[in-house]
Amino acid sequence: MRRYLGFFLATFGLSALTGWALPPQQQPEGLERGVTLPGVSWVQAAEISAGATSLTPPEDVQAYPIVLLETNYYTFEPGQRLQLRVSLYPNGWVWPVTLYLYRQDRTTGAKEYYSLRTGSFQSQPRDLFGSESEPMAVYLPALEDFVLFGSASDGSDNGFGLDGALGPSFTAPSSPGLFQFVMEVRDAEGRRVLAKSNAMYSFVTQTVEVSGAITTNTTWQASKAYRLRDFVAVRNATLTIEPGTVIYGGDARATLFITRGARIIADGTAMRPIIFTSPNRVGRRAQRDWGSLVVLGNAPINEPGGQAYLEGLPSQPDYAFGGNDPHDSSGVLRYVRLEFGGFEIEANQEINGLTLAGVGDGTVIDYVQVLYNKDDGVEFFGGTVNAKHLLLVAAADDGVDTDLGYQGKIQWVVILDSPINDEPDSNVGFESDNHPQNFDLTPRTRYQIYNVTAVAPPVSAGGKGLYGARIRRGAAGSYHNIIITGSQFAPVTVESTQSQNLAGTELIFDNSILYGNFADAAFKSGANPALTRKFLFEDMKFNRNVDPQLKLGAWSASKLLYPNLEPLANSPALDANFVQTPPDDGFFDTNVSCIGGVCPGDNWVLSGWAVFSDN
Known part of the structure; x- marks a missing residue:
């Protein structure tokens, strides 16, 4: 016999708590009183046979x-108040x-439970x-923004405005450190992790205001937070950012420019990513809260004269890019998060999540x-x-x-579109052009x-993404092992x-699952539906228009x-006959077992370095 805890709700202490009752078919018999959860009037436990079929998920469960x-x-300076909340969905x-x-x-x-x-x-x-x-097993409730630790007296500007169900807010100490809270949803035996979320935070000694130009080699330390003011340019110097450092955009224009000849060494780790984010409290963040990160290099571009200036900005040295060094290095971006950016420079000209303009292959971009972001996830000029390992979540373009x-190389990409502020002319996956005037x-x-x-997301859920991939204006390229699903058009x-x-x-698009509508009506004016269909499904031999069957399920x-973007066990993405092995050239991972950006056994998206808050 094992003890299973069933939640029953008579009255709620907090309005955010919903859906604790068991499904009727799962109501246990012989209830006995169990532990009490603050914020819930009472909780009961039941003695139920461990072998009961209703308590054991089937082997092919997909939810x-x-x-x-x-x-x-x-980040929290000494004396500031830290709060914690959770959202849970049985799904x-x-x-x-x-x-x-x-x-x-x-x-x-080190962990403390x-x-x-x-x-x-x-x-x-x-x-x-x-x-x-x-361990005591429970039936999973539905919770949204449920405050675990917090104090209403902290105020809504500093906290979530409610007292915590488990206790008051924590007070930040004077000594710095990097920490995280983790919640794991495991199976009834407490052995297998079904879902997991971690909330990283840092205790810092101070927040440093940064403005103007950085002209000497500089190091930003993880024991401090940094707040950008307006455009900040690194000129002919190296900016080193320690793993775990948090940088806030202090105003809407706040943007960090790594200019030609300068370098950024932002070499984080999975446990200590480097975070660029909104200055606002969690729950009040949105696209355009600040600018983002722009890297400008000396590698070749096809603009006549070999040099261009970033769109929407004046023709000044800080915004110039392009040169004749394909192996130029602008530094390292590894385990870096760029959140809630996209300042609008001028009408319809926002700053991308990550701008890489004329950047050479001596630069490292990984995780x-x-x-x-209000514009593209990443744009390569x-x-x-x-x-x-590019994870692009809810970019508006x-x-x-x-x-x-x-002319670079890219591998392992996940793109998740969202209807939140999505642009009506956006494309879900790719937009590729050669040059806007001379193709x-x-x-x-x-x-x-x-x-x-x-x-x-489907149109019924507010999806606006036009095509999955739009290749035009003389662009070519080689696309393999791609999954595209959910686009409004083809x-x-x-x-x-x-x-x-x-x-x-020069243009190859093969070994891919392109799930959607390819009828003539699924193309906008100016497209060539017949040519596209022939190219993808006759000239190319390994493309399929089938449901990729991902663990994510219906959007x-x-x-x-x-x-969770892993393929299910019966997914067509796992058919080795359709998977293309990348070139063994020193860059690509050649041990590829699936089509798509996440293969079984290596769920790099959910490994803990990334975050998925929507505000």
Whole structure:
């Protein structure tokens, strides 16, 4: 016999708490009183046979719980108040689970587990309701922005405006450190993690205001927070940012420019990513809260004269890019998050989540997340820079935009579109142009990209993304192992005579799952539906228009809070006969077992470095 905790709600202490009652078919018999959860009038436990079929999920279950854990800010100076809230969605999961809540030192890895029985954090592993020796399984409730630790007296500007169900706010100490809270939803035995969310935070000694130009080698330390004011340019110097450092955009124009000849060394880790984010409290953040990060280099572009200026900005040295060094290095961006940016420079000209303009392949780009940016996720203006592990969530325009002769390599990309402030002319996955006026300029936009998953919400849910991939204006390229699903129009369109003439030679798009409508009506005026269909499904031999069958399942807003993009066991993305092995050239990972941006056994999206808060 095992104990299973069923939640029953008579009255709520907090209005955010909903849906605790068990489904009628799962009401246990022989209830006995169990532990009490603050904020809930009473909680009861039941003795139920561990072998009961209604308590054991089938082997082919496709629904998994969703969890999101959030602190009110990312950094706290001495004396400031830290709060914690959680959102939980069963997402069709009706079997018992165990819940584990712990805080962890992100430097040493040490953990302390919270127990309702003791009302404290302890080093011995234990679940939220049970004991060290026996976890107590519960039926998962539906919670939205449920405050676990908080004090209403902190005020709504500093906190979530409610008292916490588990206790008051924490007060930041004087000593700095990097930490995180983690909530794990495990199976009834407490062995297998079904869903997990971590909320990273830092205790810092001060917040440093940064403005103007950085002209000498400078290091930003993780023991401090930094706040950008207006445009900040790094000129002929190296800016080094320690792992775990948090940088706030202090105003709408706040943008960091790494100019030609300068370098940024932002080399974070999975446990200590470097975070650029909105200055506002969690729950009040949005696109355009600040600018973002712009990197300008000396690699070739196809603009006549070999140099251009960033669109929407004056023709000044700080905004110039392009040169003749394909191996130019602008530094390192590894485990970097760029959140809630997209300042509008002028009408319809916003700053991208990450702008890479004329950047050379001596630059390292790996594990970069863009979250809720008002323009593209990443835009490559020419250059030769390579990139891996790009996680682009809810960009208002295109996921990956390439133009001006971009010739780099990209692998492992996940693009998740959202209806929140989405632009009506956006494309879910890619927009690729050679040059906006002269479609035959060289070097031609012709990059190689492998292993991408691009998912958009349906029109019925507010989706506005036009095409999955829009290739035009003389752009070419090599696309392999791509999943595109959910686009409003056709998953792929090849437009303009110059690009269409390259289809099958300099333009390859194969070994992909392109799930959507390819009928004539699914193309806008100026497209060539017949040519696109022939290119993708006759000239190319390994494309399929089939459901990719991902663990994400049917799109919903809550699933963006914990997006599992792995293919299901029976997914066509796992058919090795259709998977293309990338070139063994020193950049690409060649051990590829699936089509798409996430393969079984390596869910880099949900490994803990990224965040999925929508405000």
